[in-house]
Amino acid sequence: MISYGYHRYPGRLFVVEGTDGSGKSTQLTLLYQWLKSEGYSVFFSEWNSSPLVKDTTRRAKKRRLFTPTTFSLLHATDFADRTERDIIPPLKAGAIVLADRYIYTAFARDVARGCDRAWVREIYKFAVKPTAAFFFRAPLDVAVDRIASARPQLKFYEAGMDMDWSEDEEESFKIFQGKILDEYDHMVNEFGLTVIDGTQPIRAQQRQTREIVSRYLKEKLKEKAVLAK
Amino acid sequence: MKEMKFYGTALPSIEIEPYSGKLIVIEGTDGVGRSTHVALLRTWLESAGHAVLDTGMTRSILAGRGIKDARAGHTLGRLTMQLYYATDFADRLENQMLPALRAGFIVLTDRYIYSAIARAVVRGADPDWVRAIYGIALVPDAGFYLRVRSAEELAGRVLASGRGFDYWESGMDLGLENDYYDSFIAYQKLLLKEFDRMSGEYGFQVIDASRPVKRVAARLRKSISRIIDDESVATASTSREIVKTEMREKGRTAVGTTSMDSAKSEAPEKLKSA
Numbered sequence: 113m114i115s116y117g118y119h120r121y122p123g124r125l126f127v128v129e130g131t132d133g134s135g136k137s138t139q140l141t142l143l144y145q146w147l148k149s150e151g152y153s154v155f156f157s158e159w160n161s162s163p164l165v166k167d168t169t170r171r172a173k174k175r176r177l178f179t180p181t182t183f184s185l186l187h188a189t190d191f192a193d194r195t196e197r198d199i200i201p202p203l204k205a206g207a208i209v210l211a212d213r214y215i216y217t218a219f220a221r222d223v224a225r226g227c228d229r230a231w232v233r234e235i236y237k238f239a240v241k242p243t244a245a246f247f248f249r250a251p252l253d254v255a256v257d258r259i260a261s262a263r264p265q266l267k268f269y270e271a272g273m274d275m276d277w278s279e280d281e282e283e284s285f286k287i288f289q290g291k292i293l294d295e296y297d298h299m300v301n302e303f304g305l306t307v308i309d310g311t312q313p314i315r316a317q318q319r320q321t322r323e324i325v326s327r328y329l330k331e332k333l334k335e336k337a338v339l340a341k
Numbered sequence: 342m343k344e345m346k347f348y349g350t351a352l353p354s355i356e357i358e359p360y361s362g363k364l365i366v367i368e369g370t371d372g373v374g375r376s377t378h379v380a381l382l383r384t385w386l387e388s389a390g391h392a393v394l395d396t397g398m399t400r401s402i403l404a405g406r407g408i409k410d411a412r413a414g415h416t417l418g419r420l421t422m423q424l425y426y427a428t429d430f431a432d433r434l435e436n437q438m439l440p441a442l443r444a445g446f447i448v449l450t451d452r453y454i455y456s457a458i459a460r461a462v463v464r465g466a467d468p469d470w471v472r473a474i475y476g477i478a479l480v481p482d483a484g485f486y487l488r489v490r491s492a493e494e495l496a497g498r499v500l501a502s503g504r505g506f507d508y509w510e511s512g513m514d515l516g517l518e519n520d521y522y523d524s525f526i527a528y529q530k531l532l533l534k535e536f537d538r539m540s541g542e543y544g545f546q547v548i549d550a551s552r553p554v555k556r557v558a559a560r561l562r563k564s565i566s567r568i569i570d571d572e573s574v575a576t577a578s579t580s581r582e583i584v585k586t587e588m589r590e591k592g593r594t595a596v597g598t599t600s601m602d603s604a605k606s607e608a609p610e611k612l613k614s615a
Contacts, residue, residue, distance in 0.1 A: 113420070113467040164414075164421060168407035177403045180353050181431045181477060186404065189424035196418035226353035234473040238420050 119240045123203035124328055127214035129296065130248035131289050132270070133258035134310045135317070139248060140212050142318045143325065147208055152329070155202040159213035162193035173269055180225035183269070187218055188235045199240055215239045216247075216299055224291035225275060243328050246321060247300060250310035252290055259285070348454075349476020352435060362442035363568055364479060366453040367561075369487035370532045371510040372499040373550050374557070378487070379451045381558050382565065386447055391569070394441040397451030401432035412509055419514075423461045427474050430454065434478065442479075447569070454478045455486075455543060459535040463528070464515065483568050485561060486540060487550035492529035494551060496522065 126143070128136040147154045160169060169186060172178050178186070202209050215236040222232045250258075259266075260282065268274065271281045272288030299305055306324060308317050342359040351357060367375050367382075376397070383393050399405045408425050411417045417425070438448050454475040461471040489495055499506060506521040508514070512528025513521065540547055548560055 113465060113470060115467065115470075162421070164411045164417065165407060165425070167410075168404055172403055177432070179431075179435050181435065182403055182428055185424060185428040185431050185474075189404075189421055189428055192420040192424050193418060196421060228350045228353065231350040231473065231476065234470065235424070237467070237470055 113238055115237045116239050117241045119200075119203075121200070121203035121240070122206040123209060124243045125199065125203060125209045125211065125240055126325060127211040127216075127242045127245045128248060129214060129216045129220075129245060129305065130310060131250065131252075131255045131292055131296070133255035133262070134248040134250040135258075135314065136246070136248040136310075137212055138314060139246070139308075139317055139321055140210055142314075143321055144210055146322060147210075147325075153202075153205075153207040155198065155207050155209045157194055157198045157209055157211045159211075159217060160187070160190055162190040162197070164193050165190040173267070176268060176274070178269065178274065180222065180227050180274075183225065183274075184218065184222040184227050184232060184235070187222075191215065191218065191236070192238065195239060203240065211242070214242060214245065216245065216296065216303065216305065219299060220292045220295035223295050224272070224288060244324060245303065245305045246324075247296055247305040247307050248310040248317070249293075249296070249307050252286065252293055254311060256282075256286055256289060343482070346480045347476065348478050348480060349473060352431075352477050355435070355439065358443070360439075360442040361445040362448060363483075364438065364442055364448045364450070364481040365565060365568065366450050366455075366481045366484040367487065368452055368455050368484060368536070368545065369550060370489070370495060370529055370536065371507075372495045372502065373487045373489055374498070374554065375451050375487060377554060378558060378561060379449050381554075382449055382561060385562060386449075386565075392441075392444075392446045393449060394437060394446045395449040395451065396433050396437050398426065398456070399429055401429040402436070403432035404429040415508060415514070417514075419461075419464045419466065423457070423464075423466055423471060423474075426457050426460075430457065430475070431477060439479070450481075453481065453484065455484070455536070455539055455545075459532050459539065462535055463512075463531040483564065484543060484545045485564070486536060486545035486547050487557065488536070488547050489533075489551050492526045492533060495529050496525055499525070 128140045130136040144154055144156060160166070165186065169190065172182075172186065199209055199211070218236060219229075219232055223229050266281050266285050271285040273281060273284055275284070275288070277287040278284040296305075300307055308320055310317065312320075342361050344359055345351075345357045347357075365382075367379055369375050379395055379397075383395055386393050399408045404425060408429055411421075411425065438450070441448050458468070458471050458475065462468050489498075496506075499510070506525050508521075510528075511521045511525040512531075513524050515524070515528060517527040518524040539545070546564060548557055550557055
């Protein structure tokens with residue numbers, strides 16, 4: 113088993129992270145369009161997308177079967193399938209993989225739900241270390257407002273209703289997101305996340321993101337040039 | 342009543358409190374007769390008036406079906422498989438085993454974390470990684486390892502049962518050999534080795550399962566009746582048995598601390614490079 117930090121592939125892996133409503137998915141879509149138009153082969157990988165696990169997750173959410181531990185482990189299972197199927201093969205082939213949410217989402221959510229920090233990190237030890245991980249940081253009230261206006265009804269686990277923090281969904285959601293944001297802030301140094309201020313205009317955020325991504329792409333071209341000689 | 346003791350990091354949101362039940366593990370490789378003995382023990386215990394819960398792999402409400410579907414498709418990656426099983430285990434631990442133990446049941450489990458660890462390790466997983474995941478597991482009151490002498494004997498038993506060789510039980514996903522029989526033998530040999538290694542680490546009570554079912558069953562009953570009334574037994578047992586128990590306890594206390602490292606370096610070379 114190859115562990116975090118030791119995978120060596122010719123491809124590049126960029127991930128976006130942030131609380132719900134931080135604008136990260138918008139930014140990733142824009143990044144995708146740009147890379148495509150530049151002629152790169154780009155793969156998209158989303159959180160919770162394994163065909164082997166999807167039905168189980170859906171059923172468990174509907175029937176409220178999760179505890180913090182099984183929530184954590186089933187999401188890790190989903191992520192393992194994505195890693196084995198959608199992330200490692202394209203990276204080996206030299207493609208660019210864009211991931212909407214990565215292991216840091218699990219670290220933030222599971223720890224917010226009371227799982228042990230070290231235990232959760234150990235579970236995900238098999239993950240590929242990203243080339244760069246962007247953390248779109250939006251203050252709590254901004255993110256919560258965006259979600260509240262976009263979605264009429266919060267889902268049970270999304271609002272953290274399983275934790276009995278509050279009877280009120282919106283209140284519970286705020287508490288949950290606050291804990292998640294704290295965890296993200298802790299991870300900035302631990303994992304070297306690149307913080308992008310999510311309160312800036314969308315274009316400004318995208319410009320910053322592209323500038324950083326392009327640094328790694330140039331490097332890659334250089335490698336190719338060396339090989340060609 | 343006994344304090345709950347876990348192998349590593351305990352489950353969050355679980356109250357660690359004394360429990361009056363007993364957790365009894367029946368372990369062993371495929372075809373060794375585990376489920377037969379669990380069924381026999383259950384009848385025996387219930388007729389003696391003990392409430393019994395029996396459980397086993399892929400029997401969780403949460404993940405059981407998902408695992409079976411994924412296995413049927415033969416598309417389950419190695420890491421994904423280990424974590425799916427861990428999810429299944431955690432669900433059964435939290436929702437079946439712990440509540441039953443608190444309520445004073447005797448929980449008989451057909452396999453426990455040891456099979457999961459053995460399967461993961463022979464598939465090249467980092468032994469520390471799997472052990473850390475299963476740190477959530479409760480240290481059982483007793484672990485019986487039904488041991489047969491050879492993989493060939495297991496093959497004979499699998500055939501005699503009329504089931505034939507299964508893709509996963511034969512370790513076909515490992516690509517060790519070209520056909521089911523050769524692969525079964527090679528895979529089960531690796532598992533047997535891994536179990537032998539864990540035997541000391543986890544303090545298994547090893548039972549020679551090559552003997553007739555009746556004799557194995559008698560041996561299990563004898564040991565289990567001792568565990569069930571361990572207070573009364575402590576005074577009645579012979580000195581030889583006390584020594585044995587102490588040794589077993591020693592084996593078990595080693596588990597949480599030092600033993601994690603012992604199996605680390607010995608993943609089969611063939612698999613490491615795979």
